[in-house]
Amino acid sequence: MLPEPKFTALDDALYGYMLAHRSPDDEVVRELREETARLGGPAVMQVAPEQATFLRMLVAATGARRAVEVGTFTGLSSLSIARGLPVDGRLLCLDVSEEWTALARRAWAKAGVAERVELRIAPAAETLRALPEQPTFDFAFIDADKKGYPVYWEEILRRLRPGGLIVADNVLWDGDVVRPEAQDEDVVAIRRFNELVLADPRVESVMLAIADGLTIARKLL
Numbered sequence: 001m002l003p004e005p006k007f008t009a010l011d012d013a014l015y016g017y018m019l020a021h022r023s024p025d026d027e028v029v030r031e032l033r034e035e036t037a038r039l040g041g042p043a044v045m046q047v048a049p050e051q052a053t054f055l056r057m058l059v060a061a062t063g064a065r066r067a068v069e070v071g072t073f074t075g076l077s078s079l080s081i082a083r084g085l086p087v088d089g090r091l092l093c094l095d096v097s098e099e100w101t102a103l104a105r106r107a108w109a110k111a112g113v114a115e116r117v118e119l120r121i122a123p124a125a126e127t128l129r130a131l132p133e134q135p136t137f138d139f140a141f142i143d144a145d146k147k148g149y150p151v152y153w154e155e156i157l158r159r160l161r162p163g164g165l166i167v168a169d170n171v172l173w174d175g176d177v178v179r180p181e182a183q184d185e186d187v188v189a190i191r192r193f194n195e196l197v198l199a200d201p202r203v204e205s206v207m208l209a210i211a212d213g214l215t216i217a218r219k220l221l
């Protein structure tokens with residue numbers, strides 16, 4: 001007989017407890033979260049605090065030196081990735097918004113990691129396609145428009161070194177991925193992306209229930 005499924009559902013109290021029991025955010029992160037909250041509605045796009053901690057630790061633990069992020073917004077995930085890199089590491093950030101990424105630039109400067117980060121403002125598919133073909137990246141974070149995920153996946157995976165990681169956000173889409181009545185274009189795109197990852201023989205992958213769901217995929221040798 002198979003064992004009972006093993007997971008702990010979160011409520012607000014348990015989530016608060018979990019957030020309080022990780023390494024605390026510093027002043028740069030606290031300020032960035034406050035500034036982003038003042039934007040109102042768009043603030044929902046920011047990665048969750050525990051995702052930010054997790055990204056930094058994942059980058060540091062894997063020894064990644066060259067990273068790419070698709071979807072920078074006000075900069076919390078990029079700040080985390082940049083902080084996980086060594087001093088001579090490099091992070092290429094892709095976004096279409098000068099306005100939102102202006103906050104990111106300030107946070108990178110305050111944290112002393114601005115020299116590690118290059119920001120390109122253009123549709124990410126165009127920027128990625130124009131990059132050299134040879135393996136370039138050790139680590140990638142995908143968190144932009146959901147319809148674009150398959151293109152970002154393909155363009156990054158071919159430039160990822162064997163053993164490198166691609167992390168993709170929002171793969172549970174608030175649980176809508178398993179609700180047949182949910183058919184808006186974002187959830188359809190996320191379902192399609194999840195199937196594409198599953199069927200891709202070039203990677204091994206796991207989906208983690210952190211925030212809105214993270215897929216971590218490792219390129220096989």
Ligand SMILES: C[S@@+](CC[C@H](N)C(=O)[O-])C[C@H]1O[C@@H](n2cnc3c(N)ncnc32)[C@H](O)[C@@H]1O
Nearest residue numbers: 045046047071072073077095096123124144145
């Ligand atoms: C969910 S937010 C990213 C959140 C960010 N990772 C953080 O930690 O705050 C998505 C971002 O993708 C950007 N975006 C949307 N479509 C894009 C595209 N075609 N190319 C590049 N960036 C895009 C948006 O401008 C937005 O800043």
